[in-house]
Amino acid sequence: MTVVGAHSHQCFKMSWERAPLLKGKTILVTGSASGIGLETARLCTAMGAKVLGVDVTKRFDHVEEFYRADLTDGATIDALIDVLPKGIDGIANIAGLPPTAPADKVLAVNLFGLKHLTLGLLPKLNDGASIVNLASLAGFGWSDAIPAILASEGVHVDDATRFAAEHQITNAGGRSYFFSKEALIAWTMQNRWTWRDRGIRMNTVSPGPVDTPILSDFLETLGARAEEDARIMDRPGTPQDLAPIVAFLLSDMTTWIRGTNIPADGGMSSNILCEMHGLSS
């Protein structure tokens, strides 16, 4: 029975993976060299897209074109924007640094560099394009960080160090990482209608713990909190759990989803909400 179940699951997966959901589309995937970005590049290619990969690490798998770029640096991002082709139908902003990296670098890649690249690419996007930002369950508490979020608006990627110092955003307790994701969720909501006249939409996907090379950094930073998560979760996510959600948001099936944060966390955010509001399970 197990063998039949596994086989039928595989057939199901094979058939939807080959669905030409993204046929004819050009999709830019940042962080395409590892983890969720690598799997998203693979799936988008399988679904018919021409994938342009961007990463600081060279890796050419599953992309038609690869651009090596350090997304902490404003001049590098500007040069990348210049060389990328026109006619992009989707951006999957997946590159990210974990909470163990220096705080200003975390803010630069996960927030300020992402915004700089996205805004700079707007003239090269086709009407109807979809932008998908990888946030995190770590951004769940965004509403408690409004003053710093407002202060972060318009900060240039090259000013990440100054911003981190002024707002005392350090790595203690993973704060730099949490803030980067909180502000990303807020920025995405704020821009729900900014490019509506061109049919361009933007959303976030917020994973819980996912089994990629940076999972150990989270466990190291969060300590007892991560142990508690591991105790109540049945399993961590995998890149294969996340890539289909990103691909779905990049497709034309989701044109009315705008400015939304989609949790994909094995039930963790619902668990937090039930506990917060005293709902029994």
Ligand SMILES: NC(=O)c1ccc[n+]([C@@H]2O[C@H](COP(=O)([O-])OP(=O)(O)OC[C@H]3O[C@@H](n4cnc5c(N)ncnc54)[C@H](O)[C@@H]3O)[C@@H](O)[C@H]2O)c1
């Ligand atoms: N793994 C998790 O538990 C988890 C949970 C929630 C959210 N996320 C988010 O998912 C995204 C992908 O993470 P992942 O788990 O696949 O990690 P990963 O480390 O496997 O992949 C991240 C990629 O980003 C690239 N990158 C890092 N710094 C860069 C820079 N300066 N310029 C260009 N590229 C750079 C890395 O080279 C790497 O290929 C990140 O934004 C992360 O915050 C991950």
